[in-house]
Amino acid sequence: MRFAVVQFGGSNCDRDTLYVLEEVCGVDTDLVWYKDGLQRNYDGIVLPGGFSYGDYLRAGAIAARTPVMQDILRHAREGRLILGICNGAQIGSEAGLIPGTFTLNAYPKFISRHVYLRVENDTSPFTAGYRKGDVIRVPIAHKEGRYVAAPDVVDRLNREDRIAFRFCDENGAVTPESNPNGSTENITGVLGGDMCNVMVMMPHPERASESALGSDAGIRIFTSMIAHVEQQK
Ligand SMILES: NC(=O)CC[C@H](N)C(=O)O
Numbered sequence: 001m002r003f004a005v006v007q008f009g010g011s012n013c014d015r016d017t018l019y020v021l022e023e024v025c026g027v028d029t030d031l032v033w034y035k036d037g038l039q040r041n042y043d044g045i046v047l048p049g050g051f052s053y054g055d056y057l058r059a060g061a062i063a064a065r066t067p068v069m070q071d072i073l074r075h076a077r078e079g080r081l082i083l084g085i086c087n088g089a090q091i092g093s094e095a096g097l098i099p100g101t102f103t104l105n106a107y108p109k110f111i112s113r114h115v116y117l118r119v120e121n122d123t124s125p126f127t128a129g130y131r132k133g134d135v136i137r138v139p140i141a142h143k144e145g146r147y148v149a150a151p152d153v154v155d156r157l158n159r160e161d162r163i164a165f166r167f168c169d170e171n172g173a174v175t176p177e178s179n180p181n182g183s184t185e186n187i188t189g190v191l192g193g194d195m196c197n198v199m200v201m202m203p204h205p206e207r208a209s210e211s212a213l214g215s216d217a218g219i220r221i222f223t224s225m226i227a228h229v230e231q232q233k
Pocket of ligand 1: 048049050051052055059085086087088110141142143144145
């Protein structure tokens with residue numbers, strides 16, 4: 001099993017993500033510079049957070065148009081796992097890996113704090129380690145993290161059980177008050193791909209993967225991916 005973290009100019013969560021995969025989860029992981037392309041097939045690819053190309057134009061727009069994305073889209077079509085975190089989520093939506101988009105927060109400032117998420121799907125390769133309704137505490141750090149999609153798209157995501165996480169309060173209540181950035185229906189984790197083999201999310205699970213960081217609730221996303229790959233082998 002081998003994972004890759006793809007680093008773009010301006011990525012800044014690549015080392016944290018690499019550390020969690022290699023040191024905390026024990027998975028062989030390559031840090032791949034986007035210009036080098038993917039030199040082999042990977043079981044899992046993580047697009048890390050950061051400010052690729054300074055968020056110019058729109059966050060993720062430039063990275064999504066680099067040649068390495070063709071390799072990543074092929075991996076997605078082949079059913080391999082792709083996880084986009086924060087800027088990686090923005091890149092994933094710009095590349096069409098999921099429907100909908102991430103835009104300026106409703107209150108147009110950078111928000112950096114812990115939030116609560118309600119787990120909405122517990123069957124995907126990314127969320128099977130949780131139970132539906134679990135409430136987890138993870139940090140967010142973004143300015144363009146408001147998920148927006150047309151009503152028919154949101155209906156389809158709901159129908160197909162493709163919503164992974166919603167912002168909630170500490171008791172799991174999904175309300176306008178527990179929606180830090182104004183995302184449609186508090187959605188902040190979306191599943192894509194034919195086999196739900198793609199997930200993008202604005203919160204940072206890699207920053208909540210060891211109890212020394214104040215929460216280890218995010219680690220189960222990575223361990224779920226690993227368990228999924230093991231089951232496929
Ligand atoms: N932490 C990140 O990945 C930064 C998110 C992003 N580029 C924004 O501010 O919207």
